[in-house]
Amino acid sequence: MKKMGAKKIIWFEYFFIIANLLIIILFYKDIPLATILLALTTILGMIKWKSIRTLYIFILIGIGATILEIIAVYIGIWKYTITNFLGVPFWLFIAWGNAGAVIYQISKNLKERRLNLKDTDVEED
Numbered sequence: 492m493k494k495m496g497a498k499k500i501i502w503f504e505y506f507f508i509i510a511n512l513l514i515i516i517l518f519y520k521d522i523p524l525a526t527i528l529l530a531l532t533t534i535l536g537m538i539k540w541k542s543i544r545t546l547y548i549f550i551l552i553g554i555g556a557t558i559l560e561i562i563a564v565y566i567g568i569w570k571y572t573i574t575n576f577l578g579v580p581f582w583l584f585i586a587w588g589n590a591g592a593v594i595y596q597i598s599k600n601l602k603e604r605r606l607n608l609k610d611t612d613v614e615e616d
Contacts, residue, residue, distance in 0.1 A: 522580050529585040545592050552591025557584045
């Protein structure tokens with residue numbers, strides 16, 4: 492059985508994902524409100540993670556994925572029913588940025604956890 496120290500559970504990341512999904516599901520029709528609520532989750536995440544690299548990933552993924560969505564809408568692959576910015580809702584930038592940031596944080600936590608696990612962390616039953 493592993494020691495409790497080796498069981499680093501990423502509860503905040505789970506909360507972050509669920510909060511983002513609920514905000515989008517519940518408020519996608521109200522673009523300003525969804526944008527504000529998603530921005531607040533972003534701020535909360537950046538305060539928790541304290542990582543400039545995570546902020547860069549948020550910005551790059553947010554911009555890159557939103558541009559790809561705009562292109563996809565423009566060429567007719569799909570469309571959004573409620574939009575306010577070049578065929579997409581503005582909150583999409585924040586949602587994509589949050590997705591990139593949380594994926595980075597989860598992978599970072601898993602990598603740190605894997606590197607910290609050693610044979611000495613396992614107890615015999």
